[in-house]
Amino acid sequence: SPKLIEARGSIQAVFDNIKKHVKKLAEDDRFSFDAVNLILGKATGNTINTAFKAKIATLTEKGQIGTAGYYGCALNSLEKYKGKGIKFMDVTVDWLNRYETFMLKNDSSYTTIAMYLRALRTIMNDACKCGAIKESHYPFGKDKYVIKEGEGRELVLTLEEIGRIARFECTTPAYEKYRDLWMFSFLCNGANMVDICKIKYGDIDKNNNELSFYRSKTIRTAQRKIKVIVPILPPMGKIIEKWGNPDKDSKNHVFPFLPNEVSPVDEKRMVVTLTKHINKHIKKIAAQLELPDISTYWCRHSFVTVLMKARVPESYISEAVGHSTKTVTQGYFGRYTKEERL
Numbered sequence: 412s413p414k415l416i417e418a419r420g421s422i423q424a425v426f427d428n429i430k431k432h433v434k435k436l437a438e439d440d441r442f443s444f445d446a447v448n449l450i451l452g453k454a455t456g457n458t459i460n461t462a463f464k465a466k467i468a469t470l471t472e473k474g475q476i477g478t479a480g481y482y483g484c485a486l487n488s489l490e491k492y493k494g495k496g497i498k499f500m501d502v503t504v505d506w507l508n509r510y511e512t513f514m515l516k517n518d519s520s521y522t523t524i525a526m527y528l529r530a531l532r533t534i535m536n537d538a539c540k541c542g543a544i545k546e547s548h549y550p551f552g553k554d555k556y557v558i559k560e561g562e563g564r565e566l567v568l569t570l571e572e573i574g575r576i577a578r579f580e581c582t583t584p585a586y587e588k589y590r591d592l593w594m595f596s597f598l599c600n601g602a603n604m605v606d607i608c609k610i611k612y613g614d615i616d617k618n619n620n621e622l623s624f625y626r627s628k629t630i631r632t633a634q635r636k637i638k639v640i641v642p643i644l645p646p647m648g649k650i651i652e653k654w655g656n657p658d659k660d661s662k663n664h665v666f667p668f669l670p671n672e673v674s675p676v677d678e679k680r681m682v683v684t685l686t687k688h689i690n691k692h693i694k695k696i697a698a699q700l701e702l703p704d705i706s707t708y709w710c711r712h713s714f715v716t717v718l719m720k721a722r723v724p725e726s727y728i729s730e731a732v733g734h735s736t737k738t739v740t741q742g743y744f745g746r747y748t749k750e751e752r753l
Contacts, residue, residue, distance in 0.1 A: 474675030601711030613661030
């Protein structure tokens, strides 16, 4: 029928358009799925917003739920500033300076501003690679807009303070469980909860009494894959015996918080729920001990700082926490106290 012929013609036209753009990107050695998404988005508005949504969709399909959420927060912030139709050509050095001012007036920290601008810079990089914008219009870099990195909050406890948490007399099994999991995170080289939840009995080397894992946060992006190796100290062994999965088959998780088969979305939800429970209880314990308003984030920063102040080489600390460079590790160092400086 004429309608069927017309529909087939439209489908073929779309396919030919995609094929043409993919071929051009491949010839220029600039192919990526993000670039293809950007080019296709260009035909429907050429906006920062559609490029962000395409990026978020790609990350979600890959199971990178946390990173997709980060890009979603950045997009929400940009839309609060300039709405839902931000054109690539609108984003200039002056535009970025005004966005920074807008964020500061809304009490955003330089750390948050830097995070959102790095997401925008990635989108602009993709746009530049695929020809959606000219290099001359690219607004980031030397003599243009330079992202200001925030110093971040001080998220560090002393070894004495951590000892007080470890010795705290818990009044209920729930307090004891979540306190122990917080302690396990600190002792496990400051591992975050998603990595702890994903450790399996097969990751434990019984001969050397060690466990090992790759960090979920960087396994997809890091060029150098660093396996974190952790000696299982006696307190860690006791926590595993107390709260661990009783079925120690090598395929089972050490802690029974995730099923063996779980979607990325459900995994994220389960880990977030567990982390909220830990933070709720550890904050109450800290308040009773007259310590700062701590959370699981403090475990990693405290672990790095304790080793640093013990004069452990930075190269070892970086390897212990799975950082690819010492520069990343230095961002976790807490400040020296007055007594330590003397």
